[in-house]
Amino acid sequence: MQLRRPRQSLWVILFQISNSIAIWREDKTIAVLYRKKEGRRLYEIRAAGSTRRLYTDGVLHSQFNPRRLITGSVWDLLWLGLFFRPDPNPKRVLVLGLGAGTVVRQLQTLFPFVQIIAVEIDPVHIELAELHFGVDMGRVKIFQDSAQAFIAGYRGPKFDLIIDDLFSGAAGIPHRAVKCSGPWLSRLEKCLMPEGFLAINFADFAELKESAVFKCLGDGSRFKSGFELRSPSTENVIAILMPESMYSVDLRRHLSETPVLSKALEKGQLRYQARRLRV
Numbered sequence: 001m002q003l004r005r006p007r008q009s010l011w012v013i014l015f016q017i018s019n020s021i022a023i024w025r026e027d028k029t030i031a032v033l034y035r036k037k038e039g040r041r042l043y044e045i046r047a048a049g050s051t052r053r054l055y056t057d058g059v060l061h062s063q064f065n066p067r068r069l070i071t072g073s074v075w076d077l078l079w080l081g082l083f084f085r086p087d088p089n090p091k092r093v094l095v096l097g098l099g100a101g102t103v104v105r106q107l108q109t110l111f112p113f114v115q116i117i118a119v120e121i122d123p124v125h126i127e128l129a130e131l132h133f134g135v136d137m138g139r140v141k142i143f144q145d146s147a148q149a150f151i152a153g154y155r156g157p158k159f160d161l162i163i164d165d166l167f168s169g170a171a172g173i174p175h176r177a178v179k180c181s182g183p184w185l186s187r188l189e190k191c192l193m194p195e196g197f198l199a200i201n202f203a204d205f206a207e208l209k210e211s212a213v214f215k216c217l218g219d220g221s222r223f224k225s226g227f228e229l230r231s232p233s234t235e236n237v238i239a240i241l242m243p244e245s246m247y248s249v250d251l252r253r254h255l256s257e258t259p260v261l262s263k264a265l266e267k268g269q270l271r272y273q274a275r276r277l278r279v
Helices: 010-026 074-084 102-110 123-132 147-153 182-189 205-209 248-256 259-266
Strands: 030-038 041-048 051-056 059-064 092-096 115-120 140-144 159-164 167-170 173-176 192-202 225-230 237-242 273-276
Touching: 030 123, 041 123, 051 123, 059 102, 059 123, 074 102, 074 159, 074 192, 074 225, 074 237, 074 248, 092 102, 092 147, 102 115, 115 123, 123 140, 147 182, 182 192, 192 205, 205 237, 248 259, 248 273
Parallel strands: 092 115, 092 159, 115 140, 159 192
Antiparallel strands: 030 041, 041 051, 051 059, 167 173, 192 237, 225 237, 225 273
16 A cells, blocks of 8 residues: 555645644654665654554555554545445455555454455565554465466455555655556456455546546446545545445445444544546
């Protein structure tokens, strides 16, 4: 996971100020808990109070706070689409791009019996997920591999949710590591259950617009509806593709009916915008 910084609009600046104040109140100092140079890559874990953040080459990849399930950022959006349905209970989830495991830990907390497979090409990220970011390694199967190779060779049971969180970066600017093309989406679809959801992370709307997502929506397509999900803290856009017609009002209602998420909504911790993808 790599986050793209939002444009410096007044709204974004105010959000960043409030977020900074919250961090300052929690702990006035930021400590570097871990620092490792591996080839040309630099890995750092920085702590502010109870929150830990993994930076690889200066770019934020993962965030963890043992006291809080919700991050208030893009990681929440990767699984949020499940709540377009009432009382979601995914049996199997595939995460492409583990990072240090933020979304895996969230899924393990929300769905205690879910089976998770995660694919991550960076061995340092896998190591840190267990040691510093609260991932229960007994409840996730991790493959150190490229997503393309894993998907090409996968012949196992299909998934209720596939999360495509594949990012790279150059000069601190994130971009997708795998082009979201028609062939790539077709390969992901083959790994989904008929009623399965697909969540894809894009650095911004321009990257989503250039993808093949819009071509796989609508009549005659597997996915009958889709939404873009955003967090006010980043420019990232999550595309959630679903096999039946859904409505944003349903998402809000189902979140409000889930106690742990309802509290996060009331406290302003779970922030999102949902907009229908138009073909």
